[in-house]
Amino acid sequence: MGSLKVALVGGIGSGKSTVLNMFSEAGCGTISLDAIGHEVLESQDVLQALAEAFGPQVVRADGSADRAEIAKAAFDAPEHTELLNAITHPPILAELDRRMTEELLSRDIVMVEVTSGEISKRALPWADALVAVSAPEDLRIARACSRGSQNEQDIRRRMAHQPTDEERESVADFVVYNDGGLDEARRQVDSVMSQLKRRCQAQRFA
Numbered sequence: 001m002g003s004l005k006v007a008l009v010g011g012i013g014s015g016k017s018t019v020l021n022m023f024s025e026a027g028c029g030t031i032s033l034d035a036i037g038h039e040v041l042e043s044q045d046v047l048q049a050l051a052e053a054f055g056p057q058v059v060r061a062d063g064s065a066d067r068a069e070i071a072k073a074a075f076d077a078p079e080h081t082e083l084l085n086a087i088t089h090p091p092i093l094a095e096l097d098r099r100m101t102e103e104l105l106s107r108d109i110v111m112v113e114v115t116s117g118e119i120s121k122r123a124l125p126w127a128d129a130l131v132a133v134s135a136p137e138d139l140r141i142a143r144a145c146s147r148g149s150q151n152e153q154d155i156r157r158r159m160a161h162q163p164t165d166e167e168r169e170s171v172a173d174f175v176v177y178n179d180g181g182l183d184e185a186r187r188q189v190d191s192v193m194s195q196l197k198r199r200c201q202a203q204r205f206a
C-alpha cells in the first residue's frame with residue numbers, strides 16, 4: 001500500500017480542527033503543525049537564537065518563551081518574519097517529518113492541520129496533497145467570535161493576512177465546503193477519504 005501526507009488548510013474559523021477530527025474518525029493519522037510550532041519554542045537552542053535575533057525580552061524570567069513579545073518583534077517587518085522562520089522552521093519540519101513517519105507506520109494517510117496560512121508548494125514541500133476547508137466570511141467570523149477569546153476586529157485583522165478561500169481552492173486537490181451542518185461536512189470528508197484511499201491504492205500498483 002502507498003502512503004499520503006496531506007496538508008489541511010483553511011482560514012480562521014473555517015472549521016479546520018472540526019474537519020481534522022472527522023478525518024481522524026475516518027481513519028487518518030492526524031498532526032497539528034501549530035502544536036509542533038509551540039513545542040519547538042520550549043527548546044533552549046531555539047530560545048537562545050530568538051533572544052540573539054530579537055532581544056532578551058522574548059524570553060521570560062522563568063526561561064519560557066514570551067510568545068506575545070516574539071510576535072511583536074517578528075511581525076513588524078517582513079525581514080524579521082523571515083528571521084523568525086529561519087530559526088523556527090528547520091526544527092518544526094524535522095519534528096513534523098519524525099511524527100509523519102511514526103504515524104505512517106500504522107496508517108496509510110496522515111493529515112496535517114496547517115494554521116499559519118501558508119499554502120504554496122514551497123511552504124509545504126512535504127505535502128503530497130492539499131485539502132482546503134472553505135466557509136463564507138460572515139460564518140467564519142461568527143464561529144471564531146463564538147469562542148470568546150477574540151473580537152470581530154482582531155479576527156478581521158488576522159484574516160487580512162491570510163489567503164482567501166478562492167486562493168486556497170485554486171491550489172487545493174480537494175475542498176470541504178463547511179457551510180452547512182456537521183453531517184454535511186462529514187459526508188464530504190468521507191468522500192475525500194475514499195478518493196485519498198484510491199490514490200494510495202494507485203501508488204501501490206504504480
Ligand SMILES: CC(C)(COP(=O)(O)OP(=O)(O)OC[C@H]1O[C@@H](n2cnc3c(N)ncnc32)[C@H](O)[C@@H]1O)[C@@H](O)C(=O)NCCC(=O)NCCS
Binds near residue numbers: 037066
Ligand atoms: C510568533 C509566535 C511565537 C506567536 O505565537 P502565538 O501563540 O501568539 O500565536 P499563534 O502561534 O497562534 O499564531 C498567531 C497567528 O500568527 C500568524 N503566524 C504565526 N507564525 C507565522 C509565520 N511564521 N509567518 C506568518 N504568520 C505567522 C498566523 O496567522 C497565526 O494564526 C508563533 O506563532 C511562532 O513561533 N511562529 C513561528 C513558527 C511558525 O511558523 N508557526 C506556524 C505553524 S508551523
Ligand SMILES: Nc1ncnc2c1ncn2[C@@H]1O[C@H](COP(=O)(O)OP(=O)(O)OP(=O)(O)O)[C@@H](O)[C@H]1O
Binds near residue numbers: 013019143147182
Ligand atoms: N459545520 C459546522 N456546524 C456547526 N458548527 C461548526 C461547524 N464547523 C465548525 N463549527 C464550530 O465553529 C467553531 C470554529 O471551528 P474550528 O475550531 O474547527 O475552526 P478552525 O478553522 O480550526 O479555527 P481557527 O483557525 O480559528 O483555530 C467551533 O466552535 C466549531 O465547533
